[in-house]
Amino acid sequence: MTSPAATIESVLKETRLFPPPEEFVRQARINPQEYQRLHEWAERDPDGFWAEQAKILDWFAPWTQVLDWSNAPHARWFVGGKLNASYNCLDRHLANRGDKIALLWEGEPGDSQAWTYRQLHAEVCRLANVLKKLGIRTGDRVTIYMPLVPEAVAAMLACARIGATHSVVFGGFSAEAVADRNNDAGSKLIITADGGWRRGKIVPLKDNVDIALSKSPTVKTCLVLRRTGQPVQMVPGRDFWWHELMADASPDCPPEVLDSEHPLFILYTSGSTGKPKGVLHTTGGYLLGTALTHRWVFDIRDEDVYWCSADVGWVTGHSYVVYGPLANGATVVLYEGAPNHPQEDRFWQIIEKYKVTIFYTAPTAIRSFIKWGEEHPRKHNLSSLRLLGSVGEPINPEAWMWYHTVIGGGRCPIVDTWWQTETGAILIAPIPGAVPTKPGSATRPLPGIRAAVVDKAGRPVPPNTGGYLVIQRPWPSMLRTIYGDDERYRQAYWGQIPGVYFTADGARQDEDGYFWIMGRVDDVLNVSGHRLSTMEIESALVHHPKVAEAAVVGRPDEIKGEGIVCFVTLKQGVTPSAELKEELKAHVVKDIGALARPDDIRFTDALPKTRSGKIMRRLLRDIAAGRSTTGDVTTLEDFSILARLREEEEG
Numbered sequence: 001m002t003s004p005a006a007t008i009e010s011v012l013k014e015t016r017l018f019p020p021p022e023e024f025v026r027q028a029r030i031n032p033q034e035y036q037r038l039h040e041w042a043e044r045d046p047d048g049f050w051a052e053q054a055k056i057l058d059w060f061a062p063w064t065q066v067l068d069w070s071n072a073p074h075a076r077w078f079v080g081g082k083l084n085a086s087y088n089c090l091d092r093h094l095a096n097r098g099d100k101i102a103l104l105w106e107g108e109p110g111d112s113q114a115w116t117y118r119q120l121h122a123e124v125c126r127l128a129n130v131l132k133k134l135g136i137r138t139g140d141r142v143t144i145y146m147p148l149v150p151e152a153v154a155a156m157l158a159c160a161r162i163g164a165t166h167s168v169v170f171g172g173f174s175a176e177a178v179a180d181r182n183n184d185a186g187s188k189l190i191i192t193a194d195g196g197w198r199r200g201k202i203v204p205l206k207d208n209v210d211i212a213l214s215k216s217p218t219v220k221t222c223l224v225l226r227r228t229g230q231p232v233q234m235v236p237g238r239d240f241w242w243h244e245l246m247a248d249a250s251p252d253c254p255p256e257v258l259d260s261e262h263p264l265f266i267l268y269t270s271g272s273t274g275k276p277k278g279v280l281h282t283t284g285g286y287l288l289g290t291a292l293t294h295r296w297v298f299d300i301r302d303e304d305v306y307w308c309s310a311d312v313g314w315v316t317g318h319s320y321v322v323y324g325p326l327a328n329g330a331t332v333v334l335y336e337g338a339p340n341h342p343q344e345d346r347f348w349q350i351i352e353k354y355k356v357t358i359f360y361t362a363p364t365a366i367r368s369f370i371k372w373g374e375e376h377p378r379k380h381n382l383s384s385l386r387l388l389g390s391v392g393e394p395i396n397p398e399a400w401m402w403y404h405t406v407i408g409g410g411r412c413p414i415v416d417t418w419w420q421t422e423t424g425a426i427l428i429a430p431i432p433g434a435v436p437t438k439p440g441s442a443t444r445p446l447p448g449i450r451a452a453v454v455d456k457a458g459r460p461v462p463p464n465t466g467g468y469l470v471i472q473r474p475w476p477s478m479l480r481t482i483y484g485d486d487e488r489y490r491q492a493y494w495g496q497i498p499g500v501y502f503t504a505d506g507a508r509q510d511e512d513g514y515f516w517i518m519g520r521v522d523d524v525l526n527v528s529g530h531r532l533s534t535m536e537i538e539s540a541l542v543h544h545p546k547v548a549e550a551a552v553v554g555r556p557d558e559i560k561g562e563g564i565v566c567f568v569t570l571k572q573g574v575t576p577s578a579e580l581k582e583e584l585k586a587h588v589v590k591d592i593g594a595l596a597r598p599d600d601i602r603f604t605d606a607l608p609k610t611r612s613g614k615i616m617r618r619l620l621r622d623i624a625a626g627r628s629t630t631g632d633v634t635t636l637e638d639f640s641i642l643a644r645l646r647e648e649e650e651g
């Protein structure tokens with residue numbers, strides 16, 4: 001397997017082209033002619049195009065204007081339109097799909113459940129009534145910190161039903177991270193579980209919540225699902241068992257009639273400062289973006305069994321486990337645990353057992369599967385699969401080819417989907433029946449999306465030249481703001497390059513107009529497909545009493561894409577030791593979560609800085625990666641720092 005640096009090399013040389021299989025084209029929702037027609041229409045008349053697409057949703061009242069961009073970059077889509085996301089994901093399917101399975105769930109220990117649309121609807125209505133009884137009203141914020149169980153999906157939809165804005169926090173985040181997010185959102189209530197299963201162990205979610213709530217003054221109530229069954233502390237008057245309140249809740253709860261721009265959810269993600277950003281998505285545009293792209297890119301039909309392996313704690317889970325697929329009435333597979341528990345073939349077992357037809361996962365997972373060996377998928381019948389997807393980071397052509405041949409049996413198109421928490425939905429991806437794929441390229445923007453690769457001044461760069469990936473026109477599922485920080489929204493996304501949305505990704509376009517994403521150009525790391533800010537980890541480190549200064553950089557990692565390397569200077573009198581390294585790693589885990597555990601901590605007497613005091617990150621990245629230094633080091637305050645760092649590298 002190659003390192004990401006070698007990946008860039010191989011991507012630059014990649015010339016293989018995979019046209020959509022004929023059989024696939026014949027039955028595809030979007031064939032090449034239709035694809036062309038949609039693109040031309042969207043270019044000619046964007047408002048008319050989006051207005052027509054929005055008909056895939058059920059609206060209680062029509063909009064009067066498709067896009068209001070008069071207060072740019074704050075967009076309003078489908079102005080005046082009224083709808084409800086839970087109605088679109090549930091009620092409207094009851095007549096024809098009431099007994100269709102909505103959620104096919106398997107817990108890590110092997111327990112399973114199948115919920116029909118009718119059952120999910122009833123659960124959501126009852127839970128919505130429970131939330132109301134606990135004092136939650138339209139416009140309130142609710143934190144959800146749960147394992148991947150059907151009830152987590154119900155929790156999101158129950159919030160949507162009554163117009164409460166959910167903020168889902170991934171179960172791998174720490175108590176500190178939960179508290180920060182509660183406070184930033186001003187959540188009134190948190191929904192959690194006693195625990196969840198991960199690699200045979202219990203993740204103590206409720207214990208974490210207890211710590212978080214001691215620092216979250218706005219959260220008055222905690223609703224607890226019993227999942228793992230171990231004893232947990234229940235604070236009278238604050239904590240309530242899910243099953244007790246649900247027992248006598250009515251299954252009758254009409255959906256709230258909400259404005260198209262009503263805030264549907266906040267999802268925290270890392271930016272280039274230490275403070276996570278609360279990305280705000282609203283109802284109409286977001287739901288349209290997810291439902292439409294889920295149809296187009298996954299070619300979804302009623303008979304499909306669709307599995308996106310993401311957790312609902314990430315945007316991929318929001319858009320392609322919950323809102324997109326359920327708005328389309330799909331059958332969605334959910335799996336709670338780790339891909340290698342109890343054995344490395346767990347995913348293939350699930351695909352065989354449930355006859356999964358569409359499988360969507362991340363390159364980091366694919367690289368682990370490659371490492372674990374072909375024998376695991378070979379043991380299982382994967383012939384039900386007809387389409388494969390990839391998301392979260394650039395996929396190296398070797399991983400793409402392995403996915404294609406070993407998992408897809410050479411017959412399944414692969415959709416490499418580029419998007420972000422902020423974009424809400426997929427923006428660049430092949431439509432499988434229409435666009436020939438190239439291993440490692442997300443191909444072309446979807447109809448209605450205008451993307452380009454430009455220089456700092458916003459001028460397009462020539463083909464095969466690296467530049468910044470930007471989106472040149474607003475789109476329905478775009479973030480509306482950073483919760484509570486309009487200025488940061490304007491500055492970070494629309495204030496970098498004149499007149500366009502700045503993605504913070506580097507990319508190039510080849511001679512066919514295909515996009516090749518090269519990764520982040522800001523201080524955001526992509527570790528196993530998860531976004532982490534170097535500043536966030538630095539700030540965790542400097543809060544440790546023994547640390548004076550810290551600089552965090554990524555280094556190429558075969559499996560994770562990027563690994564986390566921390567350069568740390570200690571306070572006077574503190575002796576560096578292997579134990580201290582472990583202590584600092586544990587400290588970062590406690591502050592942020594296990595996903596931020598540093599791979600390497602290096603002690604140094606001082607950090608290399610420019611004369612103006614800026615940490616020379618490029619230099620540190622080169623040292624972390626073991627590359628020779630190519631940068632200009634003459635502005636280094638102290639050359640001996642570099643020498644010492646190099647010595648350690650060689651030693």
Ligand code: PRX
Binds near residue numbers: 529
């Ligand atoms: O760098 C890009 C990378 O993931 C970033 C967005 O991360 P997040 O908001 O956590 O959302 C991940 C799931 C959509 C992007 O800025 N990225 C995402 N998809 C791809 C990708 N890089 C290359 N190819 C992709 N298909």
